[in-house]
Amino acid sequence: MSGDSVPIVLPFSRFATDACEATTLYRELRKPLLRYLVCLGLSGDEAQDVVQDAFLSLHRHLSAGGSKENIRSWLFRVAHNGARNRQNRYDRRFSAPIDPEMDSAVDEATPERAVLEKEKFLRLEMAMRQLPETERECLLLRAGGLRYREIGEVLGMATSTVGDTVDRAIKKLAEKCNV
């Protein structure tokens, strides 16, 4: 053991179901959470930190006997708020230059297809930036696999309002991206 190691002391109680649930949720939701946070504008490292914080909060929540209802939206809400707290400079994220690293993410079989895909993503990115924040967040949460009801819980909106918001966002994107 290195000299500066710090032990973490955990009380043992009700661990069985809580630990299983937390582990299952970690496996299921880690990637969707990371994807959502990166798309909100966090860097990869920032997103990792926020996700880890969110799962530590989940552990504390479950250990304290917190409700297990709507736990997916609970986790997304914690991560969403964590991202907002981390960047009170939220706006700068989407006003930043378009990510040049998107080049490396487009890995298509032929150069022509790669160019087309890159153009499609850039058009989508431009269109996403022009959406109001709520519409953008609704779309990203939907892409993260959340239901309308869950999106409403994360963002504090009625389910019907979420439906209308997603509809509006999709119409705008379809017009701008010619999809």
Added chain:
Amino acid sequence: MCEFSEKLIAHLDGELAAGEAAEVERHVGACAECCSRLRTYERLSHCVEAYCDAKLDASTPRTVMPGKSVLLGAGAAAVVAMVALLVVVPRLRDVPRSTVIPRAEAPAIVVAQTAHATVAPVKKTHRRAAAAPAQVRETNWLPAEPAIRIAIPAEALLPPGAVPAGVTFVADVRIAPDGSARQMIVWP
């Protein structure tokens, strides 16, 4: 807007009963507005998902977690370690103290030591065991309770790249007189 728009959302979320879902599908087949809305939604959804995946792939992967993040990682590891203990502890109740469980019985977790304050130390198979007593004395553990030490490879707990290669977590578990696990201390 079509009167089915609300049901369309519920249908997309898979929250309709079979009968209602079939009704919505029949309606979508006949209603140009809903059909167009659904197709646009599906096309855009695929685009946004691909875009999100590309953004995630483009974000720099972390190779080493410094400082605080290591502790946070350890915390996440502790959650997983607890699950591992649920598998190990029941087996330990049936095994005599100071016994090393063969790897074949516990392939992912090696029980390195069984310690007791009043028992002479046994040979320790983990390199961290020699430094452990000083740490143990600083904690609030009840000395009369036996501890079980388990070593957990980091790669069994955390995703690849989350911690440097070769890192192992060590957990000391206090066992209550009734045989239940009472407390656990995890070190990265």
